[in-house]
Amino acid sequence: MPSLKTQHQVHWLTGQLCEYDKETIYRSSITARVRFESCLSLSVAALIFGMFAISDYYILGFTWELYLLLTMRIMVVSLCLLLAFIIGRWGGYSRKLWLHALPLWILATGIILIVPLRPESLSTQVTAVVVATMAFYLLIPNLLTVVTFASLYLNIGFLVSAVLFAEISPMLTLRIALLLIMANVVGFCALLRLESLQRKQFALLHEERDQNHQLLKEIAHRKSLETQLRMVAELDALTGLNNRGHFMKLAKALLQRSRLEQVPFSVFMIDVDHFKSINDTWGHTHGDWVLTKIADVCAQALRPEDVIGRFGGEEFVVALPDTSPDDAQIVAERLKKKVAELPLKEEMSGLSLSVTIGIAVTYPAEDDLESLITRADQMLYTGKRNGRNRVVMCSKGMEEG
Ligand SMILES: Nc1nc2c(ncn2[C@@H]2O[C@H](COP(=O)(O)OP(=O)(O)OP(=O)(O)O)[C@@H](O)[C@H]2O)c(=O)[nH]1
Numbered sequence: 001m002p003s004l005k006t007q008h009q010v011h012w013l014t015g016q017l018c019e020y021d022k023e024t025i026y027r028s029s030i031t032a033r034v035r036f037e038s039c040l041s042l043s044v045a046a047l048i049f050g051m052f053a054i055s056d057y058y059i060l061g062f063t064w065e066l067y068l069l070l071t072m073r074i075m076v077v078s079l080c081l082l083l084a085f086i087i088g089r090w091g092g093y094s095r096k097l098w099l100h101a102l103p104l105w106i107l108a109t110g111i112i113l114i115v116p117l118r119p120e121s122l123s124t125q126v127t128a129v130v131v132a133t134m135a136f137y138l139l140i141p142n143l144l145t146v147v148t149f150a151s152l153y154l155n156i157g158f159l160v161s162a163v164l165f166a167e168i169s170p171m172l173t174l175r176i177a178l179l180l181i182m183a184n185v186v187g188f189c190a191l192l193r194l195e196s197l198q199r200k201q202f203a204l205l206h207e208e209r210d211q212n213h214q215l216l217k218e219i220a221h222r223k224s225l226e227t228q229l230r231m232v233a234e235l236d237a238l239t240g241l242n243n244r245g246h247f248m249k250l251a252k253a254l255l256q257r258s259r260l261e262q263v264p265f266s267v268f269m270i271d272v273d274h275f276k277s278i279n280d281t282w283g284h285t286h287g288d289w290v291l292t293k294i295a296d297v298c299a300q301a302l303r304p305e306d307v308i309g310r311f312g313g314e315e316f317v318v319a320l321p322d323t324s325p326d327d328a329q330i331v332a333e334r335l336k337k338k339v340a341e342l343p344l345k346e347e348m349s350g351l352s353l354s355v356t357i358g359i360a361v362t363y364p365a366e367d368d369l370e371s372l373i374t375r376a377d378q379m380l381y382t383g384k385r386n387g388r389n390r391v392v393m394c395s396k397g398m399e400e401g
Contacts, residue, residue, distance in 0.1 A: 015195030031092035037141045039088030046080035076110035104150035115161040137187030155180040236310040239295035247309025251319035264363035266328035268318040269376040273388040275314040332357045332391040354389035
């Protein structure tokens with residue numbers, strides 16, 4: 001089993017997985033979370049942005065600047081809420097990246113536009129820009145690349161706007177620039193760490209899941225091999241019946257149970273009559289076919305609790321627990337009849353297929369299996385001697401019938 005040592009390459013600057021396919025899978029896996037969180041945080045950000053209209057009123061009073069600001073805020077809030085709704089319904093990083101970038105750029109534009117309309121409250125606005133920058137990086141879930149560009153746009157735009165409309169001194173410009181750079185560096189590094197950690201964790205989980213999947217496949221493969229091996233060891237390849245060894249094992253267990261339950265136990269030895277001539281006349285393939293058909297008849301005619309085996313060649317053996325001599329006779333006759341009625345291949349129409357069945361019954365089940373089989377075999381050969389196509393019974397204390 002491979003160990004969990006694969007290094008998951010995360011890009012040092014973007015925090016994204018270097019393998020495109022893995023990055024796509026990662027983005028798809030977080031789609032639902034991204035939709036919900038983006039929708040929520042964008043809505044909150046838009047509403048907070050809108051609420052600053054109150055301070056606009058206190059600073060500007062009913063002036064044309066206030067109306068302009070109100071119009072701008074309403075547009076920004078409406079657009080952001082609309083985009084938050086769209087992202088909540090359909091947004092995901094994997095394909096619609098622009099959809100996630102757009103609200104950040106709209107918010108940034110809104111913040112930049114405040115400077116020319118309220119140049120006297122620049123210090124408050126610097127704080128607002130720093131807070132907005134940190135919110136871009138850390139609160140609104142987005143890709144590092146998307147956030148970085150939106151944040152640079154906000155910061156550079158704000159600085160240029162401050163120089164142009166608030167006419168700040170070079171020294172103040174430098175101080176504000178340094179403050180904004182610091183906010184960006186902190187935000188960028190924090191998000192970079194977060195992004196790469198999340199992806200590494202995801203990649204590890206994914207790898208672990210792959211390995212578990214591989215392990216399950218391996219287990220299933222081994223189980224199927226085991227089943228195949230068991231079948232080879234226990235079943236006859238031609239007929240699918242138990243082979244001799246496995247039959248003996250199962251039949252011994254049945255005999256033991258019959259002994260404990262004090263019920264009769266019967267054994268059939270079944271031999272196909274004149275089977276050699278079937279082989280000689282139609283070939284071994286047809287002979288094999290006949291054997292499989294007889295095996296099917298046995299399987300269908302007997303109870304599920306009876307154990308059937310191929311004893312060798314054209315000879316079958318059946319163990320029937322809780323079966324009295326009378327019942328055994330009836331079952332064997334029925335079996336013989338079903339074999340005789342077997343529909344044969346067209347070219348074998350001249351064949352009258354039959355079996356001879358020797359039965360041995362023990363009650364109480366005091367004999368061992370080997371001696372029961374020997375007695376059934378003796379009955380079988382009695383049947384063969386007496387003309388075949390018959391059932392011959394011998395039970396303990398009984399003469400052959
Ligand atoms: N097609 C085929 N023939 C088999 C198989 N195993 C044994 N035989 C053949 O079965 C034949 C058994 O012949 P015999 O033992 O003379 O028995 P029989 O011809 O059925 O005669 P009776 O049992 O006395 O009625 C032999 O020719 C074997 O080669 C098998 O798996 N497939």
